[in-house]
Amino acid sequence: MTRDLRRQLKAAALWLTAFLLMVVMCVPGLWVVLSAFRPNREILAKPPVWLPEQLTLDNFAKIFGFGADQVAIPVAAYFWNSMVIALTSTVIALAIGTAGGYAFARFRFRFKNAVFLGLMLFRAVPGIALSLPVFILWSRLGLIDAQLGLIIVYVALNVPFTAWLIDGFFRQIPEQLSEAAQVDGCTRWQAFWRIEFPLARSGIAAAGVFAFLTSWNEFALASQLTRSTDSKTLPVGLMDFTAQFTIDWAGMCAMAVIIIVPALILTFLVQKHLISGLTFGGVKG
Amino acid sequence: MARILTSRRAALTPLLLLLPAIATMLFVVALPLVFSLWTSFTPYRLTRPDTLYDVIGLRNYIRLMSDAAFWVAFGRTVLFLAIALNVEFLLGLGIALLINRITWGQRGLRTIMMFPMMFSPILVGFQFKFIFNDNIGILNNALQSLGLTDQAIPWLVDARLAMFSIIFAEVWMSTSVFAILLLAGLFAMPRDPLEAAKVDGCNAWQVFRHIMLPFLMPFAFIAMTIRSLDVARAYDIVAVMTGGGPAGRTELLWTLIARVGYDNARMGQANAMAYVSTLLSVLFTWYFFRKLVAARRYMGGAQ
Numbered sequence: 001m002t003r004d005l006r007r008q009l010k011a012a013a014l015w016l017t018a019f020l021l022m023v024v025m026c027v028p029g030l031w032v033v034l035s036a037f038r039p040n041r042e043i044l045a046k047p048p049v050w051l052p053e054q055l056t057l058d059n060f061a062k063i064f065g066f067g068a069d070q071v072a073i074p075v076a077a078y079f080w081n082s083m084v085i086a087l088t089s090t091v092i093a094l095a096i097g098t099a100g101g102y103a104f105a106r107f108r109f110r111f112k113n114a115v116f117l118g119l120m121l122f123r124a125v126p127g128i129a130l131s132l133p134v135f136i137l138w139s140r141l142g143l144i145d146a147q148l149g150l151i152i153v154y155v156a157l158n159v160p161f162t163a164w165l166i167d168g169f170f171r172q173i174p175e176q177l178s179e180a181a182q183v184d185g186c187t188r189w190q191a192f193w194r195i196e197f198p199l200a201r202s203g204i205a206a207a208g209v210f211a212f213l214t215s216w217n218e219f220a221l222a223s224q225l226t227r228s229t230d231s232k233t234l235p236v237g238l239m240d241f242t243a244q245f246t247i248d249w250a251g252m253c254a255m256a257v258i259i260i261v262p263a264l265i266l267t268f269l270v271q272k273h274l275i276s277g278l279t280f281g282g283v284k285g
Numbered sequence: 286m287a288r289i290l291t292s293r294r295a296a297l298t299p300l301l302l303l304l305p306a307i308a309t310m311l312f313v314v315a316l317p318l319v320f321s322l323w324t325s326f327t328p329y330r331l332t333r334p335d336t337l338y339d340v341i342g343l344r345n346y347i348r349l350m351s352d353a354a355f356w357v358a359f360g361r362t363v364l365f366l367a368i369a370l371n372v373e374f375l376l377g378l379g380i381a382l383l384i385n386r387i388t389w390g391q392r393g394l395r396t397i398m399m400f401p402m403m404f405s406p407i408l409v410g411f412q413f414k415f416i417f418n419d420n421i422g423i424l425n426n427a428l429q430s431l432g433l434t435d436q437a438i439p440w441l442v443d444a445r446l447a448m449f450s451i452i453f454a455e456v457w458m459s460t461s462v463f464a465i466l467l468l469a470g471l472f473a474m475p476r477d478p479l480e481a482a483k484v485d486g487c488n489a490w491q492v493f494r495h496i497m498l499p500f501l502m503p504f505a506f507i508a509m510t511i512r513s514l515d516v517a518r519a520y521d522i523v524a525v526m527t528g529g530g531p532a533g534r535t536e537l538l539w540t541l542i543a544r545v546g547y548d549n550a551r552m553g554q555a556n557a558m559a560y561v562s563t564l565l566s567v568l569f570t571w572y573f574f575r576k577l578v579a580a581r582r583y584m585g586g587a588q
Contacts, residue, residue, distance in 0.1 A: 159309055
């Protein structure tokens with residue numbers, strides 16, 4: 001009995017340590033979230049105000065254009081652009097990546113390793129380095145300041161990673177399952193959709209979260225390829241809060257919350273799949 | 286279509302499946318890279334489009350070789366990556382091992398752990414610009430309230446402190462990526478060898494060193510590979526926090542490229558620099574990917 005109690009106490013202490021550690025780790029982010037609900041005067045106060053005396057939604061009202069004094073920043077348009085671009089590019093990247101990952105996992109073909117490594121290394125090109133030529137080419141193709149222009153770029157950013165992750169996941173699913181289904185009269189196509197795809201859902205969900213976060217949060221390319229409310233995304237919109245020498249911290253913190261919340265909701269929804277989907281085939285090459 | 290899919294050894298099927306992926310990468314990455322390789326042999330300026338056809342050979346690269354600012358930025362970038370990746374790995378490993386030992390309430394902790402991962406790098410930059418702000422930043426306010434210092438510490442103005450602040454921001458953003466990938470590895474670890482080792486009288490350190498660590502290494506290299514694909518995201522952080530300042534003391538390759546290419550409109554020169562930075566990223570990625578393959582082979586799971 002006492003031994004049981006001791007073990008439980010130990011587990012509780014361990015949990016508490018971990019919890020405190022995680023909270024400390026999150027403090028910088030939480031401080032920004034808290035500041036979003038405080039008036040600018042409190043943020044800039046000297047001596048500092050530690051515990052907020054009042055929490056307000058004014059900062060949000062301001063950037064959405066309600067209330068007495070407004071900040072003329074088209075957040076709604078940025079949000080819409082970000083959503084359309086991130087969702088579309090994620091769906092397309094998942095389709096292309098799943099096809100590619102399946103090919104890597106289930107087929108033997110010449111230059112397989114070379115193709116795989118090639119995809120990865122192309123992905124390694126730094127965004128800012130890629131943005132120079134893409135900017136010039138896209139402006140000739142009329143893709144500057146267009147949602148489509150960014151969608152195409154983000155699909156390319158996400159395809160290699162998606163294919164890699166999904167390849168690892170398919171390799172964990174025994175091939176015999178689909179073979180058995182084919183013996184029973186399914187075509188390979190049907191076997192894929194009825195047997196293998198449902199089993200690979202965790203991997204595809206994890207790939208989807210990473211693809212969405214990459215597109216949703218990308219800045220280096222978006223800042224060069226977008227101009228106006230036609231295509232500017234939320235991360236680029238953050239720059240609107242900076243003037244030459246000053247930054248509207250309250251407005252920016254409110255915008256930060258608007259950027260984080262969708263990412264938070266999505267990650268929370270698929271969090272069950274997230275870790276089990278991230279094995280990359282584990283130790284199997 | 287159906288017949289191709291049913292015949293298992295059809296050589297065309299994998300090609301068809303991979304075609305969209307290859308086509309995308311060729312169009313969005315390879316084609317622009319060819320174009321930027323061309324411009325790196327010209328004095329191309331955005332303001333003077335005709336300079337695109339004026340070939341000057343290797344002059345941009347030769348100028349790079351003798352450009353002290355470029356090499357300082359290059360060295361600083363390598364140092365930055367070496368410090369950041371190692372610290373992120375060690376912290377991530379610690380967090381993963383800790384969370385893995387927790388049996389009750391683990392899910393909530395895992396969600397909190399992933400919190401920094403959701404932040405946009407540009408947002409992380411502004412966040413730490415806010416926190417390290419010498420006047421209103423929470424850090425200086427805290428230090429002054431606790432009486433640890435009576436003057437404002439210029440976190441983003443002093444060259445060394447600015448470098449520290451940038452690395453801190455980068456580590457904050459990316460540690461959870463390591464933690465979550467290593468945790469995925471710990472979850473996938475078979476229980477039997479661990480039990481067997483304990484029965485055979487191994488102590489905790491021996492179990493960790495000889496059983497858990499070799500098993501975790503592939504996951505560590507997966508994390509390293511993923512991080513080296515994405516290291517240039519640090520550009521966003523630096524661009525916002527210091528803009529490469531004060532006086533170029535925190536300039537990394539990526540901010541230098543942006544300055545030369547967009548601010549000075551010297552695309553040819555910037556593309557030559559971009560090629561060097563691309564080479565650096567590709568080498569890092571390739572190196573860690575080789576290590577990953579080797580670590581898997583060590584575990585007996587060769588391709």
